[in-house]
Amino acid sequence: xxxxxxxxxxxxxxxxxxxxxxxxxxxxxxxxxxxxxxxxxxxxxxxxxxxxxxxxxxxxxxxxxxxxxxxxxxxxxxxxxxxxxxxxxxxxxxxxxxxxxxxxxxxxxxxxxxxxxxxxxxxxxxxxxxxxxxxxxxxxxxxxxxxxxxxxxxxxxxxxxxxxxxxxxxxxxxxxxxxxxxxxxxxxxxxxxxxxxxxxxxxxxxxxxxxxxxxxxxxxxxxxxxxxxxxxxxxxxxxxxxxxxxxxxxxxxxxxxxxxxxxxxxxxxxxxxxxxxxxxxxxxxxxxxxxxxxxxxxxxxxxxxxxxxxxxxxxxxxxxxxx
Ligand code: R5P
Numbered sequence: 001x002x003x004x005x006x007x008x009x010x011x012x013x014x015x016x017x018x019x020x021x022x023x024x025x026x027x028x029x030x031x032x033x034x035x036x037x038x039x040x041x042x043x044x045x046x047x048x049x050x051x052x053x054x055x056x057x058x059x060x061x062x063x064x065x066x067x068x069x070x071x072x073x074x075x076x077x078x079x080x081x082x083x084x085x086x087x088x089x090x091x092x093x094x095x096x097x098x099x100x101x102x103x104x105x106x107x108x109x110x111x112x113x114x115x116x117x118x119x120x121x122x123x124x125x126x127x128x129x130x131x132x133x134x135x136x137x138x139x140x141x142x143x144x145x146x147x148x149x150x151x152x153x154x155x156x157x158x159x160x161x162x163x164x165x166x167x168x169x170x171x172x173x174x175x176x177x178x179x180x181x182x183x184x185x186x187x188x189x190x191x192x193x194x195x196x197x198x199x200x201x202x203x204x205x206x207x208x209x210x211x212x213x214x215x216x217x218x219x220x221x222x223x224x225x226x227x228x229x230x231x232x233x234x235x236x237x238x239x240x241x242x243x244x245x246x247x248x249x250x251x252x253x254x255x256x257x258x259x260x261x262x263x264x265x266x267x268x269x270x271x272x273x274x275x276x277x278x279x280x281x282x283x284x285x286x287x288x289x290x291x292x293x294x295x296x297x298x299x300x301x302x303x304x305x306x307x308x309x310x311x312x313x314x315x316x317x318x319x320x321x322x323x
Pocket of ligand 1: 177178232
């Protein structure tokens, strides 16, 4: 598709979750940033206006449901509603980070399944499709009754570690739930695989029970979908060192970094934590131990392919993951 046709048909808008990533995506696509104001009424209700004509356009709304998650989710829902009512031909909700995903099953009596609830809300608000990245669990795609394109950042994070050429590397999942992701990284990096058997004592506390696999005298790459309090990662790293691991690195897609997570990581035995920019890290929360890699190009490529009805899974050819 030529650049003029692209500019005429494709509109990318955003809420307030991640202005840096939004700018980078538009710049990669070489299109103007879509204009929408997302403000507040005096009492706090969200007030949205799309400030350009989007009739008959293919609209993508980029919004991570990161901190503060309820605000960001509501901004997304209202933006989708506004786009639908402004006669967009198709609306795609682009969630680089899909929050509320950890409550994805009834694992205790009388608890909700928020991942399903949020999926319903997005569809009911008027989204035709969803584009997202590294869901907490792949099966969350099935919670949507609209098409979902699920991207993986393994090419970005994995490539960074490929270039480091770490010797005698073992990829470690900090819990059993992350095994599929760790297996993909171990294939990608041609490394062995181990698992931490973690018990979660509370929302803020985890306890390592066992390490399954060989870690002694090996460099370690811990991989996870998100870091919230940092407890899982820091405890796992400590236990791995105790078992004789050499340097411990970590690759985590979504830097939620709640509370004192940054301090915890900075004071931990982790040598380097590499994350993506699906969630922005505020200036006060940066640390020399935390490196941020951009997924803007990956998201922009997927937007282009969806816009021109091309295959999105071909973005992952040879990465060892199934899109
Ligand atoms: C759990 O299943 C997730 O994949 C992460 O391991 C977890 O949510 C990280 O939380 P925290 O950083 O608070 O330990």
